[in-house]
Amino acid sequence: MSDLIGSDRSLSSETQETLATLVGTIIPASTAHGVPGADDPAIFADLMASAGSVLEFLEEAMRGFAACAPTFSSASEAERLAAAEAFRAAEPEAMGLILSLISQAYYRDPRVLEALGTPARPPFPEGYEVPAGDWSLLDPVKARGPIWRET
Amino acid sequence: MAEEPVDVLIIGAGAAGAAMAWSLAETKMRIVCFEQGDWMNPADYPSTGLDWEARAMGDYSFSPNRRRASADYPINDDDSPIKIANFNGVGGGTVMYAGHYPRFHPSDFRVASLDGVGDDWPIDYDTLAPYYDENDRVMGVSGLEGDPAYPPKASLLPPLPLGRAGETVARGFNARGWHWWPSDSAIATAPYDGRDQCINLGACLSGCAQGAKASTDITYWPHAIRAGVELRTRCRVREITVGDNDMANGVIYYDAEGRERFQAAEVVVLASNGIGTPRILLNSTSNQFPNGLANRNDLVGRNLMFHPYASISGVFAEPQDGSQGPVDCLWSQEFYETDLSRGFVRGYTYEMTRGRGAVHTALAGMATGRIPFGAGHHDAYRALHNRITGMVAICEDLPELHNRVTIDPVLKDPDGIPAPKISYTLSQNSRDMLAHAVARATEVLQAAGALEVTSEAPLTVGGWHLMGTARMGTDPEHSVVNEWGRSHDVKNLFVIDGSLFVTSAGVNPTRTIQALALYVADQMKQRLANLFD
Numbered sequence: 109m110s111d112l113i114g115s116d117r118s119l120s121s122e123t124q125e126t127l128a129t130l131v132g133t134i135i136p137a138s139t140a141h142g143v144p145g146a147d148d149p150a151i152f153a154d155l156m157a158s159a160g161s162v163l164e165f166l167e168e169a170m171r172g173f174a175a176c177a178p179t180f181s182s183a184s185e186a187e188r189l190a191a192a193e194a195f196r197a198a199e200p201e202a203m204g205l206i207l208s209l210i211s212q213a214y215y216r217d218p219r220v221l222e223a224l225g226t227p228a229r230p231p232f233p234e235g236y237e238v239p240a241g242d243w244s245l246l247d248p249v250k251a252r253g254p255i256w257r258e259t
Numbered sequence: 260m261a262e263e264p265v266d267v268l269i270i271g272a273g274a275a276g277a278a279m280a281w282s283l284a285e286t287k288m289r290i291v292c293f294e295q296g297d298w299m300n301p302a303d304y305p306s307t308g309l310d311w312e313a314r315a316m317g318d319y320s321f322s323p324n325r326r327r328a329s330a331d332y333p334i335n336d337d338d339s340p341i342k343i344a345n346f347n348g349v350g351g352g353t354v355m356y357a358g359h360y361p362r363f364h365p366s367d368f369r370v371a372s373l374d375g376v377g378d379d380w381p382i383d384y385d386t387l388a389p390y391y392d393e394n395d396r397v398m399g400v401s402g403l404e405g406d407p408a409y410p411p412k413a414s415l416l417p418p419l420p421l422g423r424a425g426e427t428v429a430r431g432f433n434a435r436g437w438h439w440w441p442s443d444s445a446i447a448t449a450p451y452d453g454r455d456q457c458i459n460l461g462a463c464l465s466g467c468a469q470g471a472k473a474s475t476d477i478t479y480w481p482h483a484i485r486a487g488v489e490l491r492t493r494c495r496v497r498e499i500t501v502g503d504n505d506m507a508n509g510v511i512y513y514d515a516e517g518r519e520r521f522q523a524a525e526v527v528v529l530a531s532n533g534i535g536t537p538r539i540l541l542n543s544t545s546n547q548f549p550n551g552l553a554n555r556n557d558l559v560g561r562n563l564m565f566h567p568y569a570s571i572s573g574v575f576a577e578p579q580d581g582s583q584g585p586v587d588c589l590w591s592q593e594f595y596e597t598d599l600s601r602g603f604v605r606g607y608t609y610e611m612t613r614g615r616g617a618v619h620t621a622l623a624g625m626a627t628g629r630i631p632f633g634a635g636h637h638d639a640y641r642a643l644h645n646r647i648t649g650m651v652a653i654c655e656d657l658p659e660l661h662n663r664v665t666i667d668p669v670l671k672d673p674d675g676i677p678a679p680k681i682s683y684t685l686s687q688n689s690r691d692m693l694a695h696a697v698a699r700a701t702e703v704l705q706a707a708g709a710l711e712v713t714s715e716a717p718l719t720v721g722g723w724h725l726m727g728t729a730r731m732g733t734d735p736e737h738s739v740v741n742e743w744g745r746s747h748d749v750k751n752l753f754v755i756d757g758s759l760f761v762t763s764a765g766v767n768p769t770r771t772i773q774a775l776a777l778y779v780a781d782q783m784k785q786r787l788a789n790l791f792d
Contacts, residue, residue: 136636138634141641158310158313189633207622207625207626208622210621211619211622211625215616216310221617226581228309230308231462231583232306232458232462232469234458236458236461236584237459238420238580242421243421245421246440248433249440250405253407254408255408255593257365257366257596259366259372
């Protein structure tokens with residue numbers, strides 16, 4: 109069991125709303141692919157739940173984002189995308205943290221995994237089938253003979 | 260508080276400590292092993308949950324500075340382009356290694372004679388060969404006999420599956436006319452010694468819930484404990500103490516409650532890896548050894564070697580394996596032996612890396628801009644999902660005195676023990692080797708049909724292999740321990756981990772670390788009557 113230091117603290121509701129809008133801008137829902145956006149309530153709740161150990165850094169990142177994009181919440185979609193890109197360019201480490209949290213929460217959501225054709229289950233205990241492969245591919249390597257260095 | 264003296268105290272329950280404990284058990288001496296971490300619980304390994312990739316970056320990160328578990332100690336690696344990876348718990352680094360399990364080659368023990376660099380080892384391949392075989396039997400090694408890059412050696416279990424990704428990479432090597440071979444692996448491909456076979460979980464680097472990967476908590480340790488060895492967890496050694504006769508007489512350590520204790524011992528064996536071992540020695544100062552134990556020649560902590568890694572990945576149009584299957588399955592040693600026309604001395608191994616999970620695909624894709632923000636995310640992501648495979652190059656690092664472990668003047672672990680500080684620079688030879696490895700791997704992946712190839716060299720997070728910091732040798736002026744692992748300065752002190760290495764070779768070190776531990780144990784058993792002479 110992990111003994112990392114956790115916390116019951118969370119972001120303010122206003123900051124959470126901004127973050128939800130930001131993550132939904134980065135990964136929006138797609139009807140064509142049949143997937144929710146990263147601002148989907150279940151996915152966002154998972155993101156927030158897993159942010160506990162880095163909450164201090166996330167708060168700092170969001171303060172930086174608010175300073176970089178003060179009108180983000182009322183901006184158009186194109187303006188939001190531009191703001192997200194500008195923040196990535198200005199604060200790559202802060203955006204890196206946000207992207208890490210988005211990736212972790214979004215790409216373990218069962219709806220997203222199923223849409224990708226990936227089993228929405230943990231690897232263990234079922235595991236996976238992997239083909240043994242074509243061992244005749246070794247024939248030219250065998251034909252070449254030893255290459256190790258005599259001493 | 261003092262405790263009953265023991266005959267042999269081993270510090271560290273990882274790859275080396277486990278092998279040593281198992282081998283010495285037959286002597287019926289009182290053998291105790293101290294481990295600063297806990298026993299592992301495979302039911303808690305990340306692959307048992309949907310959040311397995313996230314946990315591999317968190318509480319199962321291979322970086323102690325990121326993991327920050329209470330069993331860990333911090334490491335100041337700010338002054339190194341390669342960051343330290345380790346694990347503290349029963350099994351040590353074998354809990355988190357990939358199980359990629361090559362042996363050294365005969366030439367690896369004679370680099371000074373053959374290539375005029377580094378130093379020759381005081382032992383050779385033939386000396387170690389029977390101990391490689393013995394270790395293979397306990398760990399259970401899969402592979403395919405007949406590798407042209409090695410002298411003949413047996414394989415106990417069938418090779419890992421190539422899968423789609425392995426076939427892709429193999430075709431690339433064949434197109435270039437270069438060597439490749441199924442990797443020797445410490446992953447059981449059939450039931451072996453009470454362990455079940457691999458079921459392709461893919462999360463090898465954060466503990467094998469199936470128990471197919473040979474971590475020493477499930478290989479050596481059950482046998483050693485049944486034979487009478489005592490393993491005490493949550494015991495963190497601060498220092499080794501010495502008497503007036505320059506002999507070690509025990510260790511001061513902290514127990515699970517943080518209480519300072521003393522354990523007397525007739526023999527002390529260090530198996531705490533290439534960082535942890537010099538840390539303990541350098542923290543063990545006394546009137547006789549003011550600069551650290553066994554350090555009269557100022558070599559403890561010096562000659563630190565990693566394997567500088569390059570990571571090279573290709574994106575393919577056809578689906579590969581993604582994260583399903585063992586991380587590796589084949590290697591290439593086409594560029595292993597010295598060819599000065601390449602612009603560097605010595606060489607490297609390619610270790611195939613099968614693919615990426617869904618989270619890592621997204622994270623790497625977005626971080627590099629390959630996956631855009633907004634509506635384009637999904638199509639771009641799908642062009643990468645299960646379509647990436649490639650390899651890492653494991654480059655031989657040569658010993659240099661200025662690459663070293665010292666004691667950080669400020670940083671301390673949770674028990675207040677001073678932490679290690681790493682000072683390391685990448686040599687020009689390593690830079691040239693990395694550039695060569697990236698270029699040749701790019702050719703392989705392009706020949707295999709890669710649409711695009713990306714690389715990172717050196718791999719910043721790749722400080723997995725920690726070697727050279729208490730090197731073995733026959734000359735007390737130029738080595739810390741003798742040719743069978745005993746300290747030149749302290750005749751009842753032994754070192755058996757990667758610290759022993761004289762040179763690093765260009766392969767993963769665990770199999771050689773374990774063979775060395777068995778070799779040292781055997782030397783001790785042969786000399787029990789006059790071990791301290």
